[in-house]
Amino acid sequence: MPAIEVQRQMLPMLESPNQGARFYNPDLPQTEPFVPGHRTCAGCGPSIQYRMTSKASGDNTILVGPTGCMYVANSSYLCTPYNVPWAHTQIGSAGSFTAGVAAAYEAMIRKGKWKGAFPNIICEAGDGSASDIGLASISGALYRNHDCLIICYDNEQYANTGIQASSRTPYGGMTTFSPPGPMVPEAKTLFPKDLARMMAAGHPHCYVATASVGYPIDLMNKVRKGLNHKGAAYLMIYTPCQKGFVYETPRSIDLGRLVVECGLYPIWEWNPEHREYDYSFRPQSMRPVSEYLKLQGRFGHLHAEHIATLQKFANQQWSMMGVELPEALVRATDAKNLVAMASAEAAAAVAQTV
Amino acid sequence: MATATLTKKKVRINGCVASAQAAKYADVDVIAAYPIRPYTATMMALAQMVANGELDAEYIVADSEHSQLSIAHGAASSGARVFTGSSGVGVHFAYELYSPISGSRMPVQMMIADRTLDPPGDFGSEHTDALATRDMGWLMGWSCDAQEAFDNHLLAFRIGEDPRVLLPQMVCQDGFFVSHITADVELPDSGQVKEFLPPYKHPYPLDPRHPVSHGPQIMPEQGPPLQLERARAMEGAMPVIEQAHEEFAKIFGRTYDPWLEEFMTDDAEVVFFLQGAHGVTARHAIRHMRSRGVKVGMVRLKTIRPYPTDRVMESLSRFKVVGVIETNMGLGSVSSGGSLYAEACAALYESPKRPLVFSFMAGMGGEAIVLKEFYWMTNKMLDAQKRGSIEKRTHWVGFEE
Numbered sequence: 001m002p003a004i005e006v007q008r009q010m011l012p013m014l015e016s017p018n019q020g021a022r023f024y025n026p027d028l029p030q031t032e033p034f035v036p037g038h039r040t041c042a043g044c045g046p047s048i049q050y051r052m053t054s055k056a057s058g059d060n061t062i063l064v065g066p067t068g069c070m071y072v073a074n075s076s077y078l079c080t081p082y083n084v085p086w087a088h089t090q091i092g093s094a095g096s097f098t099a100g101v102a103a104a105y106e107a108m109i110r111k112g113k114w115k116g117a118f119p120n121i122i123c124e125a126g127d128g129s130a131s132d133i134g135l136a137s138i139s140g141a142l143y144r145n146h147d148c149l150i151i152c153y154d155n156e157q158y159a160n161t162g163i164q165a166s167s168r169t170p171y172g173g174m175t176t177f178s179p180p181g182p183m184v185p186e187a188k189t190l191f192p193k194d195l196a197r198m199m200a201a202g203h204p205h206c207y208v209a210t211a212s213v214g215y216p217i218d219l220m221n222k223v224r225k226g227l228n229h230k231g232a233a234y235l236m237i238y239t240p241c242q243k244g245f246v247y248e249t250p251r252s253i254d255l256g257r258l259v260v261e262c263g264l265y266p267i268w269e270w271n272p273e274h275r276e277y278d279y280s281f282r283p284q285s286m287r288p289v290s291e292y293l294k295l296q297g298r299f300g301h302l303h304a305e306h307i308a309t310l311q312k313f314a315n316q317q318w319s320m321m322g323v324e325l326p327e328a329l330v331r332a333t334d335a336k337n338l339v340a341m342a343s344a345e346a347a348a349a350v351a352q353t354v
Numbered sequence: 355m356a357t358a359t360l361t362k363k364k365v366r367i368n369g370c371v372a373s374a375q376a377a378k379y380a381d382v383d384v385i386a387a388y389p390i391r392p393y394t395a396t397m398m399a400l401a402q403m404v405a406n407g408e409l410d411a412e413y414i415v416a417d418s419e420h421s422q423l424s425i426a427h428g429a430a431s432s433g434a435r436v437f438t439g440s441s442g443v444g445v446h447f448a449y450e451l452y453s454p455i456s457g458s459r460m461p462v463q464m465m466i467a468d469r470t471l472d473p474p475g476d477f478g479s480e481h482t483d484a485l486a487t488r489d490m491g492w493l494m495g496w497s498c499d500a501q502e503a504f505d506n507h508l509l510a511f512r513i514g515e516d517p518r519v520l521l522p523q524m525v526c527q528d529g530f531f532v533s534h535i536t537a538d539v540e541l542p543d544s545g546q547v548k549e550f551l552p553p554y555k556h557p558y559p560l561d562p563r564h565p566v567s568h569g570p571q572i573m574p575e576q577g578p579p580l581q582l583e584r585a586r587a588m589e590g591a592m593p594v595i596e597q598a599h600e601e602f603a604k605i606f607g608r609t610y611d612p613w614l615e616e617f618m619t620d621d622a623e624v625v626f627f628l629q630g631a632h633g634v635t636a637r638h639a640i641r642h643m644r645s646r647g648v649k650v651g652m653v654r655l656k657t658i659r660p661y662p663t664d665r666v667m668e669s670l671s672r673f674k675v676v677g678v679i680e681t682n683m684g685l686g687s688v689s690s691g692g693s694l695y696a697e698a699c700a701a702l703y704e705s706p707k708r709p710l711v712f713s714f715m716a717g718m719g720g721e722a723i724v725l726k727e728f729y730w731m732t733n734k735m736l737d738a739q740k741r742g743s744i745e746k747r748t749h750w751v752g753f754e755e
Binding site: 003059060061062064071072075076077078080082083084085086087088089090092093095096097098099100101103104105106107108110111113114116119136137139140143144 | 416417418424431433450568572
């Protein structure tokens with residue numbers, strides 16, 4: 001029997017990608033594959049991301065959920081928030097299970113066992129799954145170029161298990177596995193794994209990008225670009241966690257913008273055709289890292305020298321993006337110009353918006 | 355089906371290739387491969403079949419056995435017929451997936467060519483690799499030669515995919531003794547396979563037109579019914595297994611008892627109880643001893659999950675002495691031997707007429723069990739019969755007088 005050609009979906013881009021969350025876009029899809037009725041915390045960044053992602057993807061979608069918040073808190077038995085097929089898989093199986101789904105549809109459509117356009121196959125892996133235990137499985141799926149989108153919803157910790165450090169937890173971040181103490185005043189001593197760049201560098205044939213819930217249209221367009229790309233795509237999305245970061249619940253989207261404005265979460269795309277990074281995304285302002293840190297309890301123990309270290313890290317990120325550093329951000333790398341987080345109000349007073 | 359229209363052929367292949375042939379005849383959709391000896395040859399054969407265009411399947415070279423089984427899980431969950439496999443420590447690297455796959459009732463098929471675990475990690479066949487996973491909800495049994503391996507793969511697809519069962523299957527064969535020994539295998543007509551094995555159709559696949567959620571987290575009080583259902587599926591598989599073997603005999607002309615092979619047991623007083631390829635050597639040893647008037651026989655366990663408790667009890671109760679040849683490690687277990695002993699004894703517990711039972715640790719590390727060891731073991735059984743009691747629960751063959 002001759003093989004049947006596999007038809008792929010092609011999703012349109014949304015206008016005004018650089019606008020913030022409060023911007024009304026009439027082109028937003030009406031469909032809600034991720035509906036209310038789950039048990040995530042108020043202001044949950046990963047859930048906000050999940051809704052945007054699945055809205056962008058539409059109804060011909062299959063979701064894969066490795067163990068993590070988006071599995072445990074979303075799927076109380078007999079009550080899951082998914083209006084499209086969803087399957088749990090093991091925390092280390094993110095890429096491999098997804099590859100299995102994609103391979104099945106390639107074979108079933110080709111052999112006439114399933115009729116219709118190839119579904120959007122999306123894996124929603126937390127950063128613990130994506131940066132640690134499931135890293136090899138995701139790398140395998142990207143390397144083999146299955147037609148799927150693997151998302152790392154990055155809340156910078158193992159949140160579901162009670163806030164433990166992952167390889168994505170930032171320097172200075174307090175978790176239950178990296179608490180501050182007299183011997184370790186900065187709490188987490190290691191810098192986060194540069195996960196998205198690893199994926200782009202190691203799998204240059206894939207569409208790879210970073211995004212943040214602070215920029216919903218940009219996020220949704222990247223989801224669609226990843227899905228339209230024939231082959232594997234990878235998205236790392238900043239999704240704040242109220243419980244682990246310890247901030248005021250309504251500020252999730254604000255943090256999603258601040259983390260970008262402070263240079264701690266560079267937003268970029270890897271173009272697999274031209275084999276180059278696209279650093280053209282610019283936040284509306286640039287700020288010192290203390291603006292972002294002071295809103296979160298997980299950084300409340302930091303001393304001036306630690307904040308300076310984080311500012312150096314942020315400045316390196318800006319430089320990697322080819323952005324010229326304003327004087328204020330250079331000055332902020334000197335601990336003498338900073339105060340400890342314990343006096344965050346004072347930090348706020350000296351912080352400068354550039 | 356009229357015999358005249360059949361295009362059967364006899365080929366000379368090893369167990370690994372027989373398994374690959376079975377997967378091809380089953381027209382599998384997705385294959386998840388990862389290399390480890392000795393089962394690798396199965397995946398090598400399948401890779402060539404796909405490259406030649408003889409089989410239309412997605413052939414995935416996974417990044418580990420854990421990924422192999424996850425790929426298989428994802429593909430089966432989407433409605434594809436899936437084939438994977440492993441050996442030795444590879445079987446254990448994937449261990450996490452065995453319960454999720456049976457728990458989600460996905461009839462993934464896994465070929466296992468046994469290999470000794472580390473240590474010593476040699477290439478020999480010891481059954482500990484697969485047996486360690488025996489309670490994870492997979493149908494499981496051992497083949498003793500290449501033809502039986504081929505047949506068992508087709509049978510397992512048919513049984514596991516039956517909507518009354520929906521369980522994954524481990525189709526095991528001894529590394530090297532089956533996997534790498536060439537034998538005559540009759541390959542069927544593809545029409546026969548079509549008649550025997552209907553297309554795979556899972557009732558609740560991941561299909562965007564009929565959204566379902568697979569594997570949501572539950573509350574502890576929701577656990578018992580789920581676990582009971584899986585246990586019932588395993589028990590409910592027993593009549594399906596028998597029915598499938600009957601139909602297999604009708605279509606392919608080869609008749610198997612799905613549970614036990616009994617060899618020269620009619621008047622036997624002492625019997626070996628074992629699994630897998632050593633049964634072939636046992637038959638030779640028994641014929642030789644029979645020629646000298648020794649009433650010895652063999653009962654070969656063909657399916658260990660589900661365990662044919664009643665059949666084992668009925669069968670073994672007929673004898674005076676049962677010598678269990680373990681070929682697996684049960685360190686610190688009830689007999690300080692292997693795991694077959696404990697289950698055989700448990701099956702016999704309710705019998706009004708229990709034989710003497712003890713274990714032989716033989717074939718460990720995958721060493722061949724040679725004829726003179728079978729004779730030695732027979733003598734140990736005859737001694738026990740004469741004495742009316744066992745000498746000890748476990749004999750390490752080759753380490754004792």
